[in-house]
Amino acid sequence: MDMINIFTVFILAIFVGFEIITKVPPTLHTPLMSGSNAISGIAIVGAIIATKVGGELGTWLGFIAVIFATVNVVGGFMVTDRMLKMFKRK
Amino acid sequence: MEYTNIAYVLAAILFILGIKRLSSPKTARSGNTIASVGMLIAIVATLVSYDLLNFQTIAIGMIIGTIIGAFFAIKVEMTQMPQMVAIFNGFGGGASALVAAAEYFNPANPSTFNSATIAISVFVGTLTFTGSFIAFGKLQGFVSGKPIVFPGQKIMNALIAICLVLLGIYTVIGGETDSYFYGLVALAALIGITLTIPIGGADMPVVISLLNSYSGVAAAATGFVLLNNGLIISGALVGASGLILTNIMCKGMNRSLANVIFGAVGLVQETPGGDGKQIQVKSASTEEAAMILEAAEKIIVVPGYGLAVAQAQHAIREIADFLENMGKKVLYAIHPVAGRMPGHMNVLLAEANVPYEQLLDLDQINPEFEDCDVAIVLGANDVVNPAARHDTSSPIYGMPILDVDKSKTVLVNKRTMNPGFAGIQNELFGFDNTLMVFGDAKAMLTDLHKDLKEL
Numbered sequence A: 001m002d003m004i005n006i007f008t009v010f011i012l013a014i015f016v017g018f019e020i021i022t023k024v025p026p027t028l029h030t031p032l033m034s035g036s037n038a039i040s041g042i043a044i045v046g047a048i049i050a051t052k053v054g055g056e057l058g059t060w061l062g063f064i065a066v067i068f069a070t071v072n073v074v075g076g077f078m079v080t081d082r083m084l085k086m087f088k089r090k
Numbered sequence B: 001m002e003y004t005n006i007a008y009v010l011a012a013i014l015f016i017l018g019i020k021r022l023s024s025p026k027t028a029r030s031g032n033t034i035a036s037v038g039m040l041i042a043i044v045a046t047l048v049s050y051d052l053l054n055f056q057t058i059a060i061g062m063i064i065g066t067i068i069g070a071f072f073a074i075k076v077e078m079t080q081m082p083q084m085v086a087i088f089n090g091f092g093g094g095a096s097a098l099v100a101a102a103e104y105f106n107p108a109n110p111s112t113f114n115s116a117t118i119a120i121s122v123f124v125g126t127l128t129f130t131g132s133f134i135a136f137g138k139l140q141g142f143v144s145g146k147p148i149v150f151p152g153q154k155i156m157n158a159l160i161a162i163c164l165v166l167l168g169i170y171t172v173i174g175g176e177t178d179s180y181f182y183g184l185v186a187l188a189a190l191i192g193i194t195l196t197i198p199i200g201g202a203d204m205p206v207v208i209s210l211l212n213s214y215s216g217v218a219a220a221a222t223g224f225v226l227l228n229n230g231l232i233i234s235g236a237l238v239g240a241s242g243l244i245l246t247n248i249m250c251k252g253m254n255r256s257l258a259n260v261i262f263g264a265v266g267l268v269q270e271t272p273g274g275d276g277k278q279i280q281v282k283s284a285s286t287e288e289a290a291m292i293l294e295a296a297e298k299i300i301v302v303p304g305y306g307l308a309v310a311q312a313q314h315a316i317r318e319i320a321d322f323l324e325n326m327g328k329k330v331l332y333a334i335h336p337v338a339g340r341m342p343g344h345m346n347v348l349l350a351e352a353n354v355p356y357e358q359l360l361d362l363d364q365i366n367p368e369f370e371d372c373d374v375a376i377v378l379g380a381n382d383v384v385n386p387a388a389r390h391d392t393s394s395p396i397y398g399m400p401i402l403d404v405d406k407s408k409t410v411l412v413n414k415r416t417m418n419p420g421f422a423g424i425q426n427e428l429f430g431f432d433n434t435l436m437v438f439g440d441a442k443a444m445l446t447d448l449h450k451d452l453k454e455l
Helices: A003-021 A026-040 A043-050 A055-086 B002-023 B025-049 B055-075 B078-105 B112-140 B153-173 B179-196 B201-226 B229-253 B257-263 B286-295 B305-309 B313-325 B344-351 B362-369 B441-454
Strands: B298-303 B329-334 B359-361 B374-378 B409-414 B434-438
Touching: A003 B002, A003 B201, A003 B229, A026 A055, A026 B002, A026 B025, A026 B078, A026 B201, A026 B229, A026 B344, A026 B359, A043 A055, A043 B025, A043 B078, A043 B201, A043 B229, A055 B025, A055 B055, A055 B078, A055 B344, B002 B025, B002 B229, B055 B078, B078 B112, B078 B179, B078 B201, B078 B344, B112 B153, B112 B179, B112 B201, B153 B179, B201 B229, B201 B257, B229 B257, B286 B409, B286 B434, B286 B441, B298 B313, B298 B344, B298 B362, B305 B313, B305 B344, B313 B329, B313 B344, B313 B441, B329 B344, B329 B362, B344 B359, B359 B362, B409 B441, B434 B441
Parallel strands: B298 B329, B298 B374, B329 B359, B374 B409, B409 B434
Antiparallel strands: none
16 A cells, blocks of 8 residues: 555544544543544454464564453443443433 | 455444444444444454464454453443543553564564554554553552652653654664664653653543543554554544543643643642631531522532542432422533543433433533522532632633532532642632532432431
8 A cells, every 4th residue: 555545544534533523522521532442442453463473472462462452442342332321311 | 455455444434433423422322332343344354354364362362352351341430430441541552562563573564664653653552551551550549649750850751752762763774683672662661651650630631531542643553554544544533532632621621731741730839828818618507508409490510529539429419309309400510620531520420310411511501600599519629719710820720610609609518628639729618609518428418318308
């Protein structure tokens, strides 16, 4: 992939992020944080690939990365769901 | 590989749609589910599209991670949510740094660009990892919540920063040796610690938001290392989110980001001894408070973190229900920094079954105080101090506050007359329309509820 291309994607994603996140009301800011935290667990994709590259050392680094990222993904989405379940109308 | 990239774009679209649904509590839960489906797609696509993956290693790692993550998610108390988010940020940053490190030892696309992105990714990820753990320790009480400062601290941080830049450059162009890389990791870990220890407990909402942003930046940087759009888009979203929240928190405290990070507020301020007038307060019993509430029509509750510490959210909700059944209007005023992280107080009240329509933020609630009969301030102090509006010499001057003093009567519950976080007296307590109801929030509210029933 071309360097310019991925920079374009990056910049556009930041703009999209600003657009949608400013619309999240303050009352949901904690779930937003824990939810976006889960999304940053996307590093799991890199972790999975890392177990393959880099020989034995890379496999170990990737293994620990898989654990960390999975904690992030599973814990993040679960706790966000737990919180959002509590937000009720009258 | 083509299909994998399509799957990543699909995952990114689902993340965006998921966050979009967070614009209302009605749709928020489905939004979270949509985002988690996006994550599942990204993971499955990765697993099926790379040959010779080490499935056993991956499976074991995922099982361990799932057990840890699920355990925390189920067990954590809502008051501990800031710690939880802090430690998860740390894991996210750590994962990104580890992936970049693995790539360093065996680069798939070796180039200067690749080395540079590895250096950035390892730096941000490691800093996020150690910084988050210090933040976690402070919130949990393992590390002193007070700012830790010593002479020469700023100079030391500046020196570490310069060394980091140099090590970063040498990691990219340094040739055969790995020493520069190890140095980079060590110093990034160190600066994560030294940048977080001088920040006080009350400023933690800013730090957690900032670390949240960093964990996104780290993921995006790793995306640049692996030339992976999925990571870049998701990381950018999270980075933007954390930055917006950081900004909101700073505004809520009327401080610049630089001031929060380098200011070490809470330590240097000596409490003004004999500065001017002593505040004369009027105190009231819960019976008197009950009578005032009975005569009121519109009541606004102002919860502060003290309420959460006293675990009195359920007690106030019961009183609010009781008053509503008497035909009164009850609203809640939520200051942006009422809790220990953005939106924390809303979650704590939602847990106590307070309907979200009753929770109003600063801009929405301030006009409501004009025709409010009684404002009940529970464990909040600096955020209701009118000095922020007019006293240019006050350290909180300019901070947006809740205008409770405009209500006909203000009932303030505090344990003692101790000043708040900023260490300053609150003139509100001496106003003619203010009545102090001293005592532990939970005990006071329980008595108040009893007195209301007996009227």
